[in-house]
Structures are given as C-alpha cells and as structure tokens.
Amino acid sequence: MDAGENSLPDSINPNNFPAKLWRLVNNPLNDAICWDKLGQVVVIDQNLFERQILSPSNITTPDNIDAFKTTNFSSFVRQLNLYGFRKADPAVKDTGDNAAYHHFYNPNFQRDQPELVASLRRLTVDNKAKIQAGVNVRSRPPSRYLRYSGGDDGTDKNVKRGKCHCMTSHGCVSVRE
Numbered sequence: 001m002d003a004g005e006n007s008l009p010d011s012i013n014p015n016n017f018p019a020k021l022w023r024l025v026n027n028p029l030n031d032a033i034c035w036d037k038l039g040q041v042v043v044i045d046q047n048l049f050e051r052q053i054l055s056p057s058n059i060t061t062p063d064n065i066d067a068f069k070t071t072n073f074s075s076f077v078r079q080l081n082l083y084g085f086r087k088a089d090p091a092v093k094d095t096g097d098n099a100a101y102h103h104f105y106n107p108n109f110q111r112d113q114p115e116l117v118a119s120l121r122r123l124t125v126d127n128k129a130k131i132q133a134g135v136n137v138r139s140r141p142p143s144r145y146l147r148y149s150g151g152d153d154g155t156d157k158n159v160k161r162g163k164c165h166c167m168t169s170h171g172c173v174s175v176r177e
Helices: 017-026 046-052 056-060 073-082 114-119 125-132
Strands: 033-035 041-045 101-105 160-163 173-176
Touching: 017 033, 017 114, 041 046, 046 073
Parallel strands: none
Antiparallel strands: 033 041, 033 173, 041 101, 160 173
C-alpha cells in the first residue's frame, strides 16, 4: 500500500488531536495502538500506550509533533470522547493475558478514508450548540509554518501492510515498512 493512500489531506491541521491520533495509529513503529481487522476501530494497549506514547519524555521533547499534552491515559480518553469517539465492543473478548485493551470507534475515523478526519470537530458546549443550530463548525487551519510529512526527507514513504504485535489475540492490523 502506498503511503499517499493513507496520508491526511493538507487542509487538516497537523497539530490537532485527530491528526496526531491518525499518525500514531498508522505509524508502523507504534505497537501500542493499531486498527482492528476492518480498519474501523482503534485498539489501544493501555500499558504500552502509557509507556511509549504518554511518557513524560515524549512531552518534553520539543521536536516530537505527535506528543500529547498529557501523561494521563484518562485525559487521553477524554480527548477521544470530545472528538466523538465511543467505546466499541472488542471482536475478541478476554484473552487472559491481563493486558488492558481499549477499543474506540468514530464513523469519521477509518483506516482507508483519511479524508473523513477533516470532519472531526471537538465537541465543546459552543460547538455542540452550533452543530444543533446547523452552523458549520470549522477547525483551525493548518499553520503555513508547520507541516508534517511521513518521511525524514520531507516525502511520504512507501509502506506495506503488516501485522501488529497483538494480531493473534485482538485482530489488529497496522501499517509496516
């Protein structure tokens, strides 16, 4: 699969929560978060996610564009909820491995449809009122000074489909180089 098929449109601010989440779930180096088999549910291994993504060392690194402003998993889940993500029933129930896996779904966050991410809005009280009134809620546009690209050389990399570490127990699929 070509990385271009999985990259976000330029109209999406790369610093917004949904864009960071998109890059994380599609990053072949992250074992803590992946897609389910259908590419519709985000599966998060809480213990690994806290160690690899939410650790304080990620926040203090100034060049880490994918760092979240929190080290608390509950705060991360609150952000998911504010963007309309809901808990999903896992396809596979308790595997007995004592890992805390969380499954989240949003109809506008699917592996093969990156263009849908542009429609994700933070559901603040004001935004909820605007949506109910039929007013278009816009997100902040991307900064012309900050751009994210998949490759170190400023280009997107070609990637192949592969299996994430928890394929046998949870059916995750992640993008691999």
